[in-house]
Amino acid sequence: MSFEQVRHEAFEGYPHTHLFTTSEPAGSVVFRTDAMQQVLCSPRGGQLVKDVLSGKATSDVLPLAIREFACAENSGLPESAGGSARTGLHDVQTLCLVPTMDCQLRCGYCRITQEQGRQKGLRLSPQDACDAIDRVLGVVPPGTKRTLVFFGGEPLLGPETVFAAIAHVRRGTEADNTSIMLQTNGVAIDASTAAFLAANDVLVYLSLDGVAEVHDRQRKLAGGGSSYERSVAGYRNAKEHGCCMAISATATKQTADRFASSFDEMIGELLPDKCGVVTHLHPLATGRSPHQCSAADSARLQIATYLAAREKGIYHQQMCEKVGPFVSGNWRRYACAGCGGKAVIAPDGKAGICEYNAGDGRSFVPLQEFSPDTVSDFLSWAARSPLDTGECMHCPALPICGGGCAYDSQVVMGDPLTFDPWLCEANIKIIHWLMQDLLSHLQDRLNGADFHEVTPEERALTLGNIPLNRALAPMPSIAEFREVPKAGTCTPVTE
Numbered sequence: 001m002s003f004e005q006v007r008h009e010a011f012e013g014y015p016h017t018h019l020f021t022t023s024e025p026a027g028s029v030v031f032r033t034d035a036m037q038q039v040l041c042s043p044r045g046g047q048l049v050k051d052v053l054s055g056k057a058t059s060d061v062l063p064l065a066i067r068e069f070a071c072a073e074n075s076g077l078p079e080s081a082g083g084s085a086r087t088g089l090h091d092v093q094t095l096c097l098v099p100t101m102d103c104q105l106r107c108g109y110c111r112i113t114q115e116q117g118r119q120k121g122l123r124l125s126p127q128d129a130c131d132a133i134d135r136v137l138g139v140v141p142p143g144t145k146r147t148l149v150f151f152g153g154e155p156l157l158g159p160e161t162v163f164a165a166i167a168h169v170r171r172g173t174e175a176d177n178t179s180i181m182l183q184t185n186g187v188a189i190d191a192s193t194a195a196f197l198a199a200n201d202v203l204v205y206l207s208l209d210g211v212a213e214v215h216d217r218q219r220k221l222a223g224g225g226s227s228y229e230r231s232v233a234g235y236r237n238a239k240e241h242g243c244c245m246a247i248s249a250t251a252t253k254q255t256a257d258r259f260a261s262s263f264d265e266m267i268g269e270l271l272p273d274k275c276g277v278v279t280h281l282h283p284l285a286t287g288r289s290p291h292q293c294s295a296a297d298s299a300r301l302q303i304a305t306y307l308a309a310r311e312k313g314i315y316h317q318q319m320c321e322k323v324g325p326f327v328s329g330n331w332r333r334y335a336c337a338g339c340g341g342k343a344v345i346a347p348d349g350k351a352g353i354c355e356y357n358a359g360d361g362r363s364f365v366p367l368q369e370f371s372p373d374t375v376s377d378f379l380s381w382a383a384r385s386p387l388d389t390g391e392c393m394h395c396p397a398l399p400i401c402g403g404g405c406a407y408d409s410q411v412v413m414g415d416p417l418t419f420d421p422w423l424c425e426a427n428i429k430i431i432h433w434l435m436q437d438l439l440s441h442l443q444d445r446l447n448g449a450d451f452h453e454v455t456p457e458e459r460a461l462t463l464g465n466i467p468l469n470r471a472l473a474p475m476p477s478i479a480e481f482r483e484v485p486k487a488g489t490c491t492p493v494t495e
Contacts, residue, residue: 003299006432008396011053017070018396019053020435021046025443029435030070033398034077036329038435038454039069040442045450066451081331082387086341087379088372094342095136096149097165098355099124099158101347104187105227108218109252109291111282112153117359122347123157126164128367132345133168135367137178147179151344151355156188166200181205183248185219186234187227194234194241203274204238205246206231210262214255218291235270246274246317251301252281252291260304267314276317277305280404280423282356283411288422295422299429313465322400322430324468327459331387335402339381343370353377356407377416381406384417392419397427400434437462 009019016034021027028046030039041049049070051057059067086092100123101116133148140146148169155162162182169178181203189197189204197204209215212228221227239245247270251259267275279298281289293301306319325332334340338354345351345367352364352375363377372378386392386403395401404423410416438454441461445452 003429003432006436015394022436025440040452042450085382089139092341092343094147096151096344098151099155099161101153103154106222119347124161124347126161128349129161129165130168136343150182170200186231189234189237194237198242204243206235207248209249210266214258214262217254245272247272248276250278263305264308274315288412295425298426310464331399332402333385336405339384354407397431401427
């Protein structure tokens with residue numbers, strides 16, 4: 001299946017009504033982005049809808065239910081879709097600790113190790129980490145789900161800080177409401193570290209770009225040479241001790257030729273609980289990363305790896321953060337956790353909202369001063385959502401987009417509140433494919449009729465056996481999904 005086979009049409013006067021037509025399988029999907037609903041159409045039904053929306057036919061050629069769905073006046077988005085921006089520290093439910101920006105690897109595309117700025121060589125102390133947990137997660141309303149993330153560099157180069165922070169959370173009154181995630185290259189995960197992480201229910205998110213031949217193209221040890229075997233050894237240590245495991249693979253121009261097949265082989269061998277595919281690389285200070293794929297290649301790789309993960313029932317982070325809201329009928333307000341409710345503690349102990357700004361100190365302040373009033377980006381970034389942006393209202397990818405990364409826009413576009421057209425293009429291609437995938441699963445529902453209203457249960461077919469649960473999508477500010485209904489059937493709409 002390919003997004004190139006999908007033709008998309010929008011219609012003046014109907015900013016939230018989109019018609020997607022494919023030749024294989026033959027048919028169309030009408031998608032209302034404000035209602036998060038779809039109607040499948042036979043080729044004849046799709047042409048009828050197109051004729052009505054383009055003014056070539058009167059609406060009475062359509063069944064009443066379809067007419068009311070496709071031709072309704074612009075109702076705008078529900079208030080709940082665009083009215084939940086953070087306003088204070090109580091809205092910050094994700095804390096990211098950066099023990100160090102140093103790393104044992106020198107990945108060619110890594111922005112962190114190349115631009116550490118004032119953080120170079122520093123280590124976050126255990127006391128500062130625990131103070132940050134109390135200062136930030138301690139003011140989240142009791143009973144609210146929250147997340148502690150360790151990021152780097154390589155966090156396990158500061159093991160005392162990592163262990164102390166994890167123990168501090170697990171001793172706290174909100175331990176059962178707190179997910180902990182460690183983003184790591186795996187090199188430092190020995191048996192004792194793995195045992196500690198497993199005992200404290202830490203999701204280990206390990207960076208591995210594919211099989212050895214692909215992984216080692218970009219991910220070299222600092223002294224040169226392959227990092228693959230050492231990373232895989234760390235992965236196996238953690239998995240054997242019972243950790244919930246995730247693999248994050250980064251695709252670049254240098255690995256795009258082999259990436260999809262390598263990814264399929266890798267997850268088939270290692271069988272993680274969760275996987276992720278990074279195609280939108282964080283830029284360098286000089287602008288867009290020279291390693292980043294085109295938007296079209298990004299969409300192809302995301303779709304291909306999603307299909308590989310779906311076949312195996314493995315949660316795919318980047319795609320599930322789009323497909324999940326589509327299935328549940330929610331809207332994705334943010335893609336950037338820095339907009340949606342995250343605080344970051346840099347190695348020097350200062351606090352901000354974006355780990356990529358820690359190097360130059362933008363919007364970072366002493367921890368005790370961290371507040372919406374002192375962090376200049378806190379409230380402005382909270383308004384950075386396609387759901388609050390007029391020019392995004394006509395976009396077919398509106399419900400699944402989230403707007404991308406504010407830091408990336410800051411560097412590439414010169415303004416953190418401006419959306420990157422690269423991401424817009426990639427998301428539009430993905431929504432094209434998603435409509436084709438939906439139609440391919442449900443084509444038999446037409447059963448000789450021209451129209452069929454898609455149920456939430458039927459939308460779940462686009463997930464296959466992939467689970468959506470908080471243990472695998474722990475950041476509630478950007479990836480909280482309702483329980484997904486089981487796939488089912490529905491009677492086709494008739495005259």
